[in-house]
Amino acid sequence: MTSGTLLRQITDYANRADPYPLYAELRKTPVARQEDGVYTVSTYWEILSLLHDPRLSSDLRNRTPQPSCALPVEEDPGLPVSFIRLDPPEHDRLRRLATRPFGPPKNPRRIFNMRGELAQMISDLIDGFQGRNQVDLVEDFAYPFPVTVICKLLGVPRQDEPRFHAWAEAIVAALDPNPAEGPAERQRTSDQARSELGLYLAELIEEHRRTPGEDLLSALALDQGPDGQMTSVELIATGVLLLIAGHETTVNLITNGMLTLLRYPDVLKRLRDDPGLAVPLVEELLRYEPPVQLLPQRTALADIDIAGTVIPRGAPIWLVLASGNRDPQRFVDPDRFEPERQDNQHLGFGSGIHYCFGAPLARLEAQLALTELARRLGNPRLVSDPPPYRQNPVLRGPRHLPIAFDDLLT
Numbered sequence: 001m002t003s004g005t006l007l008r009q010i011t012d013y014a015n016r017a018d019p020y021p022l023y024a025e026l027r028k029t030p031v032a033r034q035e036d037g038v039y040t041v042s043t044y045w046e047i048l049s050l051l052h053d054p055r056l057s058s059d060l061r062n063r064t065p066q067p068s069c070a071l072p073v074e075e076d077p078g079l080p081v082s083f084i085r086l087d088p089p090e091h092d093r094l095r096r097l098a099t100r101p102f103g104p105p106k107n108p109r110r111i112f113n114m115r116g117e118l119a120q121m122i123s124d125l126i127d128g129f130q131g132r133n134q135v136d137l138v139e140d141f142a143y144p145f146p147v148t149v150i151c152k153l154l155g156v157p158r159q160d161e162p163r164f165h166a167w168a169e170a171i172v173a174a175l176d177p178n179p180a181e182g183p184a185e186r187q188r189t190s191d192q193a194r195s196e197l198g199l200y201l202a203e204l205i206e207e208h209r210r211t212p213g214e215d216l217l218s219a220l221a222l223d224q225g226p227d228g229q230m231t232s233v234e235l236i237a238t239g240v241l242l243l244i245a246g247h248e249t250t251v252n253l254i255t256n257g258m259l260t261l262l263r264y265p266d267v268l269k270r271l272r273d274d275p276g277l278a279v280p281l282v283e284e285l286l287r288y289e290p291p292v293q294l295l296p297q298r299t300a301l302a303d304i305d306i307a308g309t310v311i312p313r314g315a316p317i318w319l320v321l322a323s324g325n326r327d328p329q330r331f332v333d334p335d336r337f338e339p340e341r342q343d344n345q346h347l348g349f350g351s352g353i354h355y356c357f358g359a360p361l362a363r364l365e366a367q368l369a370l371t372e373l374a375r376r377l378g379n380p381r382l383v384s385d386p387p388p389y390r391q392n393p394v395l396r397g398p399r400h401l402p403i404a405f406d407d408l409l410t
């Protein structure tokens, strides 16, 4: 099998439920040139090294025209590029500005202090299962939960959440390489959602400037730190980024997590008896079933000689995080799900300067959600295995996760 056909198999929906044997094949050539000019990197140490290499750019403007790659790229029509798609020094300035109100040094307790609110949101959603013996964990829990959290964090009024939900869905749909709608139609819907969301945020930011609250948008709009302030357009782009980056990813961590727990009922039972297990368990889920399977947006800024291959300047690079996470050169028995794995420096949140900004929040959301689901669902079981997956090979997870249960504990 050539590695060109291998990559097509990886993005092929037919293999979405279990791409891991294909990644094992891919790792036989750690850095491989694909037929469309994309360089895939599939082994742990090579991925880690490139994530820290300043010769890699996240800015698509550095990509020399290439034959079209198989995945669409996210763009921000009408909005400046957000910091996930920028290189230093702009990336670093904007990330520092965004970090100040989100965590240390200015607000070290922000996420920790959200524990109570997160727990309440989780219990309200599970209370909503009352009177039923089957739910779709995606629609009924894992989707609404992170949207409510990010809206609360940003300071979006509760009544506007459904609008946020619809915009986020339309924007994320554009990242799907094999949509039900045609690509042009999908891009148009996504562009429209992006510009509506941008306009909405612009108004909301003005409102927060006039009447500031304890939320992130107010802090970002008013705070004067050593780097000054974000401009209004930078602030809008950052707001859109925070909403989108933390959306489908957290949904998939929770659903992949529950799916895995239901496949390993002994672990589910242990979590019920010992909620402390949630911490290493979530790390293992980020390694074993990472919501972000690969990063398709990097470009080489120079010729890069790595693992016996020279990636030429301007070439697109795909860093296959999910494959690195199963690399036997790095992890003992990598295909084993081991919730108490000790040595677990997985790549689930990336690494280097773009390391996931929302990681502390995502971890907490997943730890609290999985613990409470394990505690409250009486005799939970999968209705179908594998469940139907989303099309998207990058942000991978079940589209629906029907779960049956006997009763609901209080």
Ligand code: HEM
Binding pocket: 058, 083, 084, 085, 095, 241, 242, 243, 245, 246, 247, 249, 250, 253, 290, 291, 292, 295, 347, 348, 349, 350, 351, 353, 354, 355, 356, 357, 358, 359, 361, 362
């Ligand atoms: C389980 C949930 C999550 C996963 C698996 C995840 C994964 C990732 C990964 C792999 C990256 C690196 C991207 C790259 O190197 O190009 C990243 C970056 C980022 N994530 Fe997350 N993420 C999650 C949740 C969140 C949440 C909840 C937020 C927001 C509150 C968030 C905000 C961001 C931002 C802003 C970046 C860009 C950081 C930068 O460019 O410096 N993420 N995330």
